[in-house]
Amino acid sequence: MRTPKGLTNSPDFSTRRSPPDLLADLLSVIGLAGAMVLRAELAAPWAYESSPSGDLAHILHLSARRLMVMYVVTKGKCCLRLRDGIALEFSEGEVVLLPYADRHTVTSCESEVAPSQSLLQASWLQRQLPQHDGAGPHTGLICIYLQCDDPIFDPVVGSFAPVLEIQLPTGAATTWVMESARYAAEATEGLWLTSSSIVLRLLELLLLEVLQRYWASHPLQIGWFAALHDPIVGPALRELHADPAHRWTVEELARRSACSRSTLSERFSRLLGRAPMHYLNEWRLQTAAHLLRDTTLSAAAVAYQVGYESEEAFNRAFKRAMGNPPAQWRQRADGFAALVDRHSRAGVTRQPGARAQIMQPLYPPV
8 A cells, every 4th residue: 555645654764874873974074183192100199180171272272162181091090070079080991081171180099189289390391191100009091182173063072071981891892992092192102193193093983982882871861962863863864964965855854754844843953952954054064174174176066065056155154154265264274284294293292382281280299
């Protein structure tokens, strides 16, 4: 029996992509524009305080709107405290991610750090985190700073808490994360990584693995992760990501998601804070930025590939979202990458003493 017109057909899931594939899509398009990997061998008591996110971006001369901090404990244990009172203890094999790089302190769990203590910087002039030989338990720590590339569309990070604790399962996953972090630290020696670095691609995979592990154990009620597994919004997201250049309408998207237009719009708004077509427009522009940065396609070709019918309309939309028209945005992105790459090849960061200001030792004096 044929389904009469006007009734909803059952959706075809045979060609739809899995949630992990869509997460990889989003992270690859947002991408990492740069990273710095530092490591330490510490013996208690010790304590370090980070600079605020805005100060970090200024210290490193970053233009990105998003800076994240990841800690990987390779030995022992330590404690992390945020200014708003959040505190947690994590040990060997665990990862902590601060999606917004909020100001925090990292300490040996036996330390009591007074805010009035002097901030010392000398030991951070070296390429790696300092080594302290105290009398207490030893901690191996790798600190990874991750710079996102001017995301105008950031629902994944925006749905997270200020600090995420990821307990990796015993086995290959833990081994891979630990060894990847160690390799990145040894290969880079504390230098700033650019988009041309192979190690940066490894760190993108590391971030993807950590986020997937976090989502698996911490289901979210709102945000992109929740939407990805929603029975209505999830299929719609898969359709949009599979073919962003298609001339989508809310009617067609609702039909393919087996729901009404009002239901689809309400669920999108509740989970993602935006209407379906608003989401699509943002995704098209973020995809366009990725193509401009990583390919040699002309602006006209990029416009067509992401679904714009005219280059003029694409230029206006891109400038409104990114602040510059496509050609100028591409020139600035290429120039910035080349500048950082020259400094990295010279064996220095982009600002003398930048590493000294990133994590400031509170204790012990050096």
